[in-house]
Amino acid sequence: MPSREPDLELLTDVVSERVLKAMRAAGEQLSRSGVRHWLVGGLAFVAYGYTCATKGVDFLVGDEAFEHHGG
Numbered sequence: 001m002p003s004r005e006p007d008l009e010l011l012t013d014v015v016s017e018r019v020l021k022a023m024r025a026a027g028e029q030l031s032r033s034g035v036r037h038w039l040v041g042g043l044a045f046v047a048y049g050y051t052c053a054t055k056g057v058d059f060l061v062g063d064e065a066f067e068h069h070g071g
Contacts, residue, residue, distance in 0.1 A: 006039070006047035014046050024055045030061065037061045 011020060023043060030037045039047065041058030060066075 004048075007049070008047055011043060011046055012048060015043065017058060022060065026057065026059065030059065035061055036063055036066060037067075 008020075023039070027037065027039070038044075038060045039058070040060045042052040042054035042056055043058070045052035
């Protein structure tokens with residue numbers, strides 16, 4: 001059953017350590033730079049307990065990405 005909270009440990013046996021290191025490094029750099037971001041895409045699906053064939057590292061970035069736009 002999928003989780004309501006992401007669990008990055010679910011990625012350990014699914015994605016190479018090299019990709020996980022790159023994801024963490026990018027996320028840490030975005031945080032240090034003060035850029036709002038969220039992990040999305042295939043890795044986010046897996047972290048929430050879903051299966052997904054793609055394993056790319058995708059981030060939603062910038063304040064405008066968190067605004068709700070009507071329509």
